[in-house]
Amino acid sequence: MSQQNSSNNAYWQANIRLILISLVIWALVSFGFGIILRPLLAGIAVGGTDLGFWFAQQGSIIVFLILIFFYAWRMNKLDKEHGVDEE
């Protein structure tokens, strides 16, 4: 039983780590590149405007999509590794 608990703990820690990494990327592309860091990206031209504008209107959405699918794939694998998946 205690072994099960420590395995569950390791699973939860791994999940939290994955969530944190994903949320850093989530914030970086939207609040970062799309808004706050936009002036830094002003030099990179994209179709009549700059990269920050692209991130704000399209890039962030594409990254969000990749993030969700990556998380789902990684977690479903993690479930199996830690033996907590649904049979």
Next chain:
Amino acid sequence: MDQFTLNLLFVGASFALYIGIAIWARAGSTSEFYAAGRGVHPVTNGMATAADWMSAASFISMAGLIAFTGYDNSSFLMGWTGGYVLLALLLAPYLRKFGKFTVSEFIGDRFYSKTARMVAVICLLVASITYVIGQMQGVGIAFGRFLEIDAFWGLLIGACVVFAYAVFGGMKGVTYTQVAQYCVLITAYTIPAVFISLQLTGNPIPALGLFGSTESGEPLLAKLNQIVTDLGFAEYTAAHGSTINMVLFTLSLMIGTAGLPHVIMRFFTVPKVSDARWSAGWTLVFIALLYLTAPAVGAMARLNISELMWPNGTDAPAVSVEQIESDPEYAWMATWQKTGLLGWEDKNGDGLIQYYNDKNADLQAKAEANGWQGNELTNFNHDILVLANPEIASLPGWVIGLVAAGGLAAALSTAAGLLLAISSAVSHDLLKGQLTPNMSEKNELMAARISMAAAIVVAVLLGLNPPGFAAQTVALAFGLAAASIFPALMMGIFSTRINNVGAVAGMVAGLVVTLLYIFLHKGWFFIPDTNSFTDADPLLGPIKSTSFGAIGAAVNFAVAYVVSGMTKETPQEIKDLVESVRIPRGAGTAVEGH
């Protein structure tokens, strides 16, 4: 065939399709009715959730707000998609594991408190009713245009249709109807955008056309920047508002998305925890199809409108009143004038309609030299842009009919879904669950109908004097959901520390401060002229009332944490419940008995 008949045909055909599918699907599987989604593939479920989620705000209003503001309104795009990341990572799989059907049930069980459940229901009602106001605005505009009457009458007729739609009900619960609505909605949104993108940039994919070049080789966005600045408006791609406000606004929309009960509910019913994760992704795929097109629709429409008003360039004379009244290319203006949402006036009597920003000091000299006496395109409601877009670009009649059907599909499906959520919250959670537990099933159904009617009356009354354009009204609803529901759900899963008293205090604090801030800026209960501040000059520095949800959420988290620290610890069996919610194994079994 004239345009009116064509619109009627498209709208009628789409409604016949939904009703047909509802009858067909219902006959096949009555039991599936309440557990829509179980046994449905994540892709199909994602499509249905996308239809449920994308409303009048996304379809009718959003591109117009982007068109007339430019970069600053990118918040809508990032906010309403970024929320799905939070939903997929922080809520969906755990709520699915929990295995009940409503958000307030989870909050009631996790915080072992009937009060917590009641407070959650109230938060849900406040956010949902605000949301319905925004939907009714969209419905009013769509019906106004489609029946060629004033938007006020459009709103009243639309309210009756929504009510009938929701009461005959059930339709909403059938996943396949929503799949059909999604198909109508996305086709209606994409086809005119493809046409316009081809016309302007030669690229059939609007999302790429936005960053493409016009015939002359000049990038589309550069050309747009040039023409709007010539007319004294703010540069399209540049940032003008406060950065802090933009960050908070985006964050409010994101957190609010993840806190909206009718979206979260979809993930309770997928077959497995792993499916809940995939389902969020597929939902976002189908939402992104519209959201990647929307900024292109906005920018291209703005360019088209500017060029129609100045057919020979901004240095040549503007379009004449005579041309507006006789040229078929301008026929849309007369049609939209009938709704009261578009207007022009030849103030200086020169027979031309000058469209420019008369509040821009730099343009005064030019205006005086040319004898202009103010902007003569006196009224252009931003919410009409998407519906008027195919007419503005002179697209074929069937495209216009298709867009009318799509707009109505978006507004009606979400409005009806929200009314169902409101009525079940009142009759099931509030009355049956709390106040009158012995109520008969017949009375419960009656209470559901009455609360639905009451909600629609409230929404229509408040919708007559809306606190903003449809998408802005909806944004307020998201702020309220962000400040109340999301923090409680997240803390319920990620912290065992937060107890019953803390959660209740947090939700109440978050809801009350956000509601207060909104009422102070938008008027008490949105009644005009009862506001003490305006969003042009907000109470707290640059923070507008639409952006306050993120602050409200922070207040919720802080209050819950502090109060929990001062009160009795969470009991062991609740800690065990949280532990079990965190692990997918055993998701099939119910967690009743705690």
